[in-house]
Amino acid sequence: MNELCNYIKKYFKEAGFKKVLDENKKNIYRIESEFKINGNDFKVEIKHHKKPGKIIFQVKTGYNFKMRKTSKSLYLIDLINMNFMNIGCVTVNHEKNKITITSNLYLSNQGVDDYQFKSTLDRIIVQLNLCHELIQKVDRDGKDPLKVISDFNSEVQQAMKSEPEDQTDCADQYFVDIPRSLSFKDDSELVIMDIQICLQDEGMFIMNEAERQTDTESHFDKIVISWFKIECGVFQIMAFYTPEANIVGLEICGFPPIKDEYAANYIYLFNWINQMQMKNWWVLCPASNRVLLRGGFVISDGKLDKYQFSKLIKNSIENLKLFYPLVT
Numbered sequence: 115m116n117e118l119c120n121y122i123k124k125y126f127k128e129a130g131f132k133k134v135l136d137e138n139k140k141n142i143y144r145i146e147s148e149f150k151i152n153g154n155d156f157k158v159e160i161k162h163h164k165k166p167g168k169i170i171f172q173v174k175t176g177y178n179f180k181m182r183k184t185s186k187s188l189y190l191i192d193l194i195n196m197n198f199m200n201i202g203c204v205t206v207n208h209e210k211n212k213i214t215i216t217s218n219l220y221l222s223n224q225g226v227d228d229y230q231f232k233s234t235l236d237r238i239i240v241q242l243n244l245c246h247e248l249i250q251k252v253d254r255d256g257k258d259p260l261k262v263i264s265d266f267n268s269e270v271q272q273a274m275k276s277e278p279e280d281q282t283d284c285a286d287q288y289f290v291d292i293p294r295s296l297s298f299k300d301d302s303e304l305v306i307m308d309i310q311i312c313l314q315d316e317g318m319f320i321m322n323e324a325e326r327q328t329d330t331e332s333h334f335d336k337i338v339i340s341w342f343k344i345e346c347g348v349f350q351i352m353a354f355y356t357p358e359a360n361i362v363g364l365e366i367c368g369f370p371p372i373k374d375e376y377a378a379n380y381i382y383l384f385n386w387i388n389q390m391q392m393k394n395w396w397v398l399c400p401a402s403n404r405v406l407l408r409g410g411f412v413i414s415d416g417k418l419d420k421y422q423f424s425k426l427i428k429n430s431i432e433n434l435k436l437f438y439p440l441v442t
Contacts, residue, residue: 118225119143122162122169125231131158141165151243158239167221168425170392171202171234173242174214180253184208185378189400190252190259192381194245195388196397197263200361200410202238203395204245205388213249215242216392219411220425229414233360237412260400301416302357306336308418309353309362313340316427318351341368344431346438351427354410355418362418363410364426366434369441372403380405380441387437393429396437405441407434 119138122145126133131147138144143162148155154175161170179187187206195203202217215238219230248266251257310320318340335354342349349368355361372380377398384396394409409430411422 118221119162121226122160122231125226125228126160129232129235151239154243154246156239156242158235160235169219169221169226169231171217171219171238172214172392173239174212175242175246176211177206177213177246177249177253178211179206179208185381186252186259187249188381188385189378190249190262191245191385192397193259193263193400194248195395195408196399196406197267198241199395199408200356200359200363201234201412203388203408204242205385206249207389213242213246214389215245216388217411218392220422220429222419222421224419227414230412233412302336302355305355305357305362305413305416305418306338308420309338309355309423312418312420312423312427313338313351313353315424316342318342342431344435346435349434351430353423357416360413360416361410362413362423363408364430366407366430367404369405372398372405374403377403383440387440391433391437394433396441 116138122143123133123136126145126147131149133145133147135144135146141164143164144159146157146159148157150156156173156175159172159174161172162168163170181187184206187208191204191206199215202215204213204215206213217234217238219226219234244266248262251262252259306323313320321339321341323336323338335356337352337354340351340353342351347368349366351364351366353362353364377400380398384398388395394407397406397408398404399406407430409426411426413419413422
């Protein structure tokens with residue numbers, strides 16, 4: 115166990131962080147650092163929960179909310195978690211004036227992977243900085259959250275259309291650490307096969323495979339659709355793999371649609387739930403008013419660790435059972 119903590123310290127240092135706290139208790143190892151981006155203070159905290167065998171990455175930044183009514187900023191956060199966050203979720207705490215991004219990584223039998231550790235940390239820091247800018251447009255500039263997300267999507271699409279030598283910083287910010295010159299065909303097929311095996315090992319039948327367009331025109335998810343039944347009801351589970359970003363994840367749906375007049379209450383609830391637990395994140399899809407439970411993580415070398423993905427499936431179903439009464 116101490117060897118694993120030493121690896122975390124090593125990767126933390128190699129990522130360029132100077133520790134300001136290093137605490138090793140019986141059940142939790144924690145290391146922290148502080149830094150600035152564009153004049154804004156950020157705090158990064160990494161926790162290793164020894165019993166469950168996972169690492170939690172959490173980055174926080176202060177933000178002094180101007181608007182007393184919180185519905186617009188919460189709506190923006192829900193849109194961000196719906197559209198951009200495949201490896202974690204963003205939450206806001208209006209009382210403490212904090213924005214937080216959280217991601218977690220289940221440890222495989224091989225311990226902690228260098229690429230997974232550093233890439234997860236890099237990506238969530240960049241994405242939190244972007245979220246800070248988007249929230250400011252809604253809270254300080256009074257812009258509509260849907261317009262802010264739409265404009266940002268357009269900006270990313272334009273950046274990804276550029277020639278590599280002319281590509282803007284936006285593309286690099288949004289897609290951190292993406293290998294740009296690899297062939298994904300063979301690796302994709304292997305990852306999809308392993309995803310199917312994990313689902314089948316949990317007693318789920320494969321309904322079909324498909325491909326869906328992601329947030330930019332040049333990126334696609336490979337998806338596998340299955341279903342499962344628990345006491346709460348029957349739910350569809352869609353597992354996905356984005357080769358360009360080395361991300362796997364899943365979405366669980368099957369909840370009844372929410373009436374328009376209750377949508378704001380659900381978004382408020384989901385922000386609260388997502389602050390409480392760090393395994394998955396709940397979102398309300400604005401196009402259909404349907405509830406989704408999401409989860410995902412970075413993989414290394416285009417290969418899926420089946421133990422990690424199986425843990426994601428199991429914990430997602432446990433999360434569903436735990437919070438289903440609140441959601442309904």
